[in-house]
């Protein structure tokens with residue numbers, strides 16, 4: 498029996514499905530002269546253009562579009578972003594350009610706490626507009642699934658406000674939005690020197706409210722020297738898991754504090770940053786179900802050493818790439834730029850970087866059966882590129898050759 502379709506993309510010069518029976522060692526599963534059929538927003542068939550009519554029913558009602566021999570990839574899955582903030586921090590950026598250090602600025606009351614002050618005093622409209630502005634830039638860069646963290650409120654009212662705004666975005670933008678509660682982003686001023694009490698407050702007061710309202714799937718914690726210790730992260734993640742949340746952690750960003758090991762032991766979906774991960778913990782994460790999420794834009798922005806992508810890949814870890822978009826340490830909403838950085842600075846092959854920015858990003862959000870691949874059953878989120886060789890994607894540094902973006906089989910952006 499032929500497959501029912503309502504949309505078909507044909508004349509695809511190179512289709513990167515990221516899986517299935519054609520999977521090669523890099524995982525991209527490249528099909529040439531390919532076609533892709535969609536029904537009800539999901540992929541129902543992929544194969545060669547020649548085999549299209551034999552396999553798919555093509556009634557007059559089916560919309561047929563030609564990709565003109567160009568490259569098609571899954572949309573990017575940006576599994577780590579912080580777009581809910583009251584104001585940008587270009588002043589701190591300029592201070593760093595003049596020689597100040599990110600951690601110095603933070604310990605003088607700037608950094609995350611600066612954003613907290615501005616977020617608490619911002620109106621819902623300002624928060625919403627800032628977020629929507631950047632989600633739309635992300636879309637124009639081919640990102641079709643975005644994780645959105647709260648974490649610049651650090652009190653019950655503002656965190657709830659931010660997560661409600663993130664939840665509403667799901668109906669306002671074409672992308673799939675995955676909200677994460679990051680009340681454990683920093684110790685707020687009112688809990689200064691009482692970080693254990695703040696963790697208690699999150700566990701006993703804020704988490705249960707968020708759980709009850711069902712407005713975040715994940716929790717996240719910043720495990721770092723001067724922020725939360727590995728013990729505090731372990732305690733917070735264990736309690737959150739018991740409350741029914743899935744887990745993420747900002748780990749080993751500036752110092753190796755054992756955050757990656759905390760993530761593995763807690764059964765976290767991902768451990769993110771890992772600029773300073775130890776060789777021992779590279780092995781540990783590689784043998785686990787925790788995804789190692791690398792954010793090379795942050796290393797670039799903060800003039801830090803790039804994360805050890807090659808070592809993690811060679812050890813066999815599942816490695817995702819994401820932007821870490823936020824007003825302080827990485828004001829970058831472009832996944833194509835992140836893919837270029839992974840190739841140019843972190844030892845990824847082009848194929849590995851594209852796989853990490855799509856299929857592995859989906860795994861970091863526990864959406865590996867729905868997002869990041871173009872196979873039957875997956876959401877029809879894809880990008881038609883203005884090029885005929887997929888290696889052009891990271892090669893064209895800083896200027897993505899994007900022609901059209903589709904979410905759930907619907908055209909949502911074109912140049």
Ligand code: NIG
Nearest residue numbers: 608609719747821823825826
């Ligand atoms: O992921 N590392 C912690 N949090 C953010 C930075 C936030 C900020 O500077 O506002 C990050 O890099």
Ligand code: FE
Nearest residue numbers: 577579747821
């Ligand atoms: Fe982050």
